[in-house]
Amino acid sequence: MSTALHRTSGVATAPAQSETVSTVDAGPDEVSTRLLVSSARLSRNAMTEIDWSAPLDPGKYGCSPEWSSLYGTAYWDELTEAQRVKVTRHEFSSIMNIGIWFEMMLQEMVIRDQYLGDYHTPEFQFALTEIADECRHSIMFAKASAVLAGTSYKPKARIARMGRIFMGTAKNEVAYAGILVAEEILDVFQRGCMRDERVLPLVRTVNEIHVLEESRHMRFAREQVRESMKNAGPLRRRFSAYVTALGASMVVVSLVQRKAFADAGLDSYRAMGEMKANKHFHAMIRSSCVHLMEFLDEVGLLTPAAARIYRKAHML
Template structure:
């Protein structure tokens, strides 16, 4: 990808600044970053370069043993290489299709959210910038799906059916909507960062790595906005509202994570995956449970910061299998955990 100009300044939080001014400064910085550090998938990815071509029997599509829960399962490892490649292409094309569909839901919700903001509200500019970036992401994901050329549906059927309704939450219950934003963005971001880290030691198809690199670069801003927005708005709510939100947050995270990360029923049908294998991969094996817990380290940190961790909500996080140590800082790699 081509380099972009740096932001003209770096944000330094003023001393003893109140929450409103601090949040508005963050919005200014995020909007500035969207202007000075942005990407276009048709300028910054060399789609027609020879090494980007998608060709048959390319072993770079084999799923990574370290990162992908399907790739590490003995059932997948025992398959002929040609079938591993075919499954890998389908799997990665479907992940891109899921990303496209999720971004589409997010764009519609953000535009509706912006439409309700008052004149002069700095959130309007930032969420519109973010919507524009997400539109580019949908173009990028669809381009990758088209080039891999596998019949992938994307999200699981029930979520595809509900997708026209979900954006309504951005105006009816904005806090829950932004829970949903993080429930989709955090797992995708977590998985892509793991793939890119693993890619340093293993070969990945350059089309896939280019898409991930661009997406991760801009998604950092989007996740930062959701964190800052929730961290600013939730503590101002009443005790009952915060208690209800403390229970809703882990439920949204678990339901949407499963809907986004677990392949749709078409995957098992296409490749004759035994039912017990699918159950073990998602989420009965020890490795899969560790992965599921690790996805939400940053969100647990956010829940702590927002005052949404209490004895009852902690039991909900645990019952859903997404409890664990909170991150010490955003995007903390799992290998730094103590």
């Protein structure tokens, strides 16, 4: 697809386009066929759309202030405007780095699921398209983090070990529901920031690209979960629901790392304490999970045991 690019404020932006993927249930191959067409028409390239060397506006945020994990706390009220701008940039970088961590797990799970698949089918071909998208997204997140923070943020060692186990064992509905959980949370966060003119143009473009392309991935994941759950008995359903919830909680509690607060020049211990007790931030997380919880309930993956984990992580 050839598109004229318009470069403003250090960011080249393509004319707005809407995602037209159907949401009618039609089975994995029919859905994948539509997604392949959509991907060919609407895919974006952050390497050419964004001027990564352009200077950053010192007054622009890294995310909408309302999405900061400290917004609404006493600590936030004490910060100067410059400190608020700086901490949101480091928070955004932390969230994008955790996105890279999970997208790397996603790629392995999808490759394992499609190993020795039916190569001629649209389902297999879109799965590879998704992996290619995730590689590009991870590079985009990495470059954004380099520009905004100049460092990497990784989950705690214990959670990283748990993630490795999840990555190596999750399959069928657990793999795709886990993918869906992480992407849904990022999706709502990024939609909330991508049209906010208080946010850096670079960040808005990163969010816009990811939201557009992840809408296809989430559609594919929902169809895979529905298809997989057709053969799930009560025991498997309860087990899958519980493991999915554990994986989801790992992602949510890792979004903003202590190091991000320290790098922003804050008292990281106080900031972590205020974030964990921040009712506004908890409400924002719950709002990002409303449609996700409805879907998990629909397919039988919101059991009482799973719901307890989601409530503890402020997702329900």
